[in-house]
Amino acid sequence: MTEVQKLAEFVHAAKFEAISPDAVEQLKIRLLDTLGVAIGALDAEPIIAIRGLLDDLGGTPTATMIGGGRTSPERAAFFNSAASRYLDFMDSYLAKGETNHPSDNIGAVLASAESVDASGAELLTAIAVAYQVHTRLSDVAPVRAKGFDHTTQGAFAAAASAAKAMRLPSEQIANAIAIAGTANVALRVTRTGNLSHWKGLAYPHVSKEGTFAALLASRGITGPEEVFEGNKGFKDSIAGPFELDWSAENLESVLRTIIKKHNAEIHSQSALDAAQDVRAQDGFNVRAIEKVRLHTFDVAYSIIGGGEEGSKRLVRTKEEADHSLPWMLAAVLLDGSLNPEQYAQERIEAADVQGLMTRIEITPKQDFSNRFPDQMPADLEVIMADGTIFHSSQDSYHGFHDNPLDWAAARAKFDALTAPFASQELRDEIDAIVHDLENRTTAELTAALARVSTTRDG
Numbered sequence: 001m002t003e004v005q006k007l008a009e010f011v012h013a014a015k016f017e018a019i020s021p022d023a024v025e026q027l028k029i030r031l032l033d034t035l036g037v038a039i040g041a042l043d044a045e046p047i048i049a050i051r052g053l054l055d056d057l058g059g060t061p062t063a064t065m066i067g068g069g070r071t072s073p074e075r076a077a078f079f080n081s082a083a084s085r086y087l088d089f090m091d092s093y094l095a096k097g098e099t100n101h102p103s104d105n106i107g108a109v110l111a112s113a114e115s116v117d118a119s120g121a122e123l124l125t126a127i128a129v130a131y132q133v134h135t136r137l138s139d140v141a142p143v144r145a146k147g148f149d150h151t152t153q154g155a156f157a158a159a160a161s162a163a164k165a166m167r168l169p170s171e172q173i174a175n176a177i178a179i180a181g182t183a184n185v186a187l188r189v190t191r192t193g194n195l196s197h198w199k200g201l202a203y204p205h206v207s208k209e210g211t212f213a214a215l216l217a218s219r220g221i222t223g224p225e226e227v228f229e230g231n232k233g234f235k236d237s238i239a240g241p242f243e244l245d246w247s248a249e250n251l252e253s254v255l256r257t258i259i260k261k262h263n264a265e266i267h268s269q270s271a272l273d274a275a276q277d278v279r280a281q282d283g284f285n286v287r288a289i290e291k292v293r294l295h296t297f298d299v300a301y302s303i304i305g306g307g308e309e310g311s312k313r314l315v316r317t318k319e320e321a322d323h324s325l326p327w328m329l330a331a332v333l334l335d336g337s338l339n340p341e342q343y344a345q346e347r348i349e350a351a352d353v354q355g356l357m358t359r360i361e362i363t364p365k366q367d368f369s370n371r372f373p374d375q376m377p378a379d380l381e382v383i384m385a386d387g388t389i390f391h392s393s394q395d396s397y398h399g400f401h402d403n404p405l406d407w408a409a410a411r412a413k414f415d416a417l418t419a420p421f422a423s424q425e426l427r428d429e430i431d432a433i434v435h436d437l438e439n440r441t442t443a444e445l446t447a448a449l450a451r452v453s454t455t456r457d458g
Contacts, residue, residue: 003228003244004181007133008174010246011160014129016121016438019251024438026254027124027131029410030091032434033259034103035066035449037090038083040340040417042067042454046197047083051454054079063111064446067421067454073111074212077162081107081204087340088200088322089417091259092266093135094373097142099266099299100150102257104203105130108158108211112165113442120437120445122165128251130161135253141239147188148238151206155184158210166214173214178223180206180213185238192309195319259399259410262338264328267300269399271325271378274392275332278382281390286333288384292360294329295379297372301364304328313357318343330356333382340417376400407435420456 001009019027041047051065054075061070065079081104084090091103109130113123134157143152159180163173190202217223228234235241262272271294278284294305301307304325312324321327321343330353331342347353368377375395382390399405405413411431418427426448433445 002174002225004178004225005170005174006246007156007160007177008170010249011129011133011164011173011177012170014125014164014251016125019125019128023128023252023254024124025407026257026404027127028434028437029405029407030103030254030257030259031106031124031127031437032410032414032431033405034084034090034106035430035434036414036417037087038066038080039421039452040089041083041086042421042452043456044086046200047079047086048454050079050082062115064114064450066449067452068450073115074208074215076111076114077108077211078204078208079107080110081207082201083107085200085203087263087417088265089260089263089340091257093138093253093257094266094376095135095138095142096373098138098144098150098153099303100134100138100154101203102131102134102157102254104154104207105134105158105161105210107204108162108207109165110442110446112162112211112214114446116166118165118167118442120433120440120442122167123442123445124437125251126161126165128254129164130157131254131257132249132251133157133160135256136244136249140242140244141234143239144188146238149186149188149190149202151184151186151190151202152238154203155180155206155210158207159213160210162211162214163217166218168214168218172217174225175221175223176210176214176217178225178227179216179221180210181227181234182224183213184209191303191323194314195317195323197319199319199323256401258401259405261397261399262328262332263322263340263342264338265304265323265325267297267304267376268325268328269397270376270394271296271300271380272328272332272338273397274378274380274394275329276336277392277394278380278390279333279336283388284382284390285384288386289333289356289359289382290385291383292329292333292356293381293383294325294360294362295365296325296362296368297377298364298366298369299372300325301362305362305364307364315348315354315357318348321348324357325362326357326360327353329360329380371395418452421453422451426451
């Protein structure tokens with residue numbers, strides 16, 4: 001039996017009853033969070049453009065787009081994933097050599113599940129599969145240092161979870177995974193240098209292609225059976241050697257994922273907490289800041305702090321702002337928070353935040369790097385013009401795996417993001433369906449999501 005066939009056996013055998021109550025609760029929280037982030041992005045310019053394109057293209061109406069309209073499953077997967085990804089406010093998973101966002105798969109699972117009239121329990125099981133496959137491949141087969149994007153492992157997860165949601169047999173699951181994993185090896189340039197819209201659309205593309213691979217497999221289309229171990233396969237060409245015994249895996253990886261508190265790249269979260277702490281200290285005056293020094297871990301420095309993935313001092317767009325630690329620290333020190341409103345174009349370009357970011361110095365610290373990813377260390381010093389130093393040190397934040405989000409906090413974030421697009425009654429309905437999802441249907445959830453407005457206070 002090949003490795004992809006063993007993975008397919010794991011996916012096919014996955015059962016809702018095998019998921020622990022804690023993991024079920026956290027899967028529901030991730031789903032509510034993902035839906036809230038998606039709804040909050042419905043009036044974003046790229047999301048409007050994508051909806052217009054899909055409306056023009058049409059598609060067999062078997063899956064719902066959040067905010068109304070139906071299209072084919074792979075196109076709905078692309079749209080819903082694009083919406084949930086655009087704000088960059090979703091969950092994350094931290095491996096030593098890789099960071100990914102398992103909730104990016106929810107668009108694929110939701111569309112696939114709806115297309116076959118799946119139960120809520122089946123939807124949750126497929127989401128658990130997505131989390132397990134995505135996180136475990138990132139643990140054992142990181143590819144970032146080799147120049148490839150984390151969506152590369154995600155292609156395997158998107159196809160596996162879409163195929164699971166569609167109730168495909170093991171052989172077809174294996175083919176779906178092989179097709180998507182072979183065809184979607186992505187370059188890390190997506191997230192280096194000056195960032196484009198593709199930063200937020202690279203995974204929606206994988207979500208679409210994973211869903212389409214499952215549809216192809218359902219019609220008997222086959223993929224390379226040695227996609228992992230074969231000559232010029234994933235191990236040989238991309239990841240290098242690794243071992244992963246799928247027969248020993250469970251469905252609990254969601255418990256090791258984390259949710260963003262701040263609307264910012266994941267590795268910034270504890271540093272932004274530190275900035276909030278400094279700002280709240282007696283005597284602090286943001287107008288008197290002379291210099292800011294942050295010590296952080298190597299991954300944060302490399303990706304968003306100006307390290308090997310490029311300078312983060314030129315910030316002109318939303319995509320550049322939410323991946324620039326200097327800009328994000330400046331925004332929090334000035335405004336006290338970092339939410340979607342901070343990414344208005346006039347705020348991104350404002351003289352105060354652009355000026356303050358030039359006085360922020362970011363340095364990696366080996367001790368902090370050694371503690372990552374079990375902790376997210378950040379040590380912040382803000383030096384004032386009169387020599388006064390304000391200081392804060394943080395290792396975690398509310399939403400990290402050692403301080404997980406509870407339902408009340410998840411609902412508060414959901415309401416903050418969705419209130420302009422959905423009435424209190426509709427928000428309560430979506431909340432109730434998600435919270436009781438194992439006893440509901442996917443169609444009930446998507447019917448509620450279809451009634452969300454695509455315009456604020458619409």
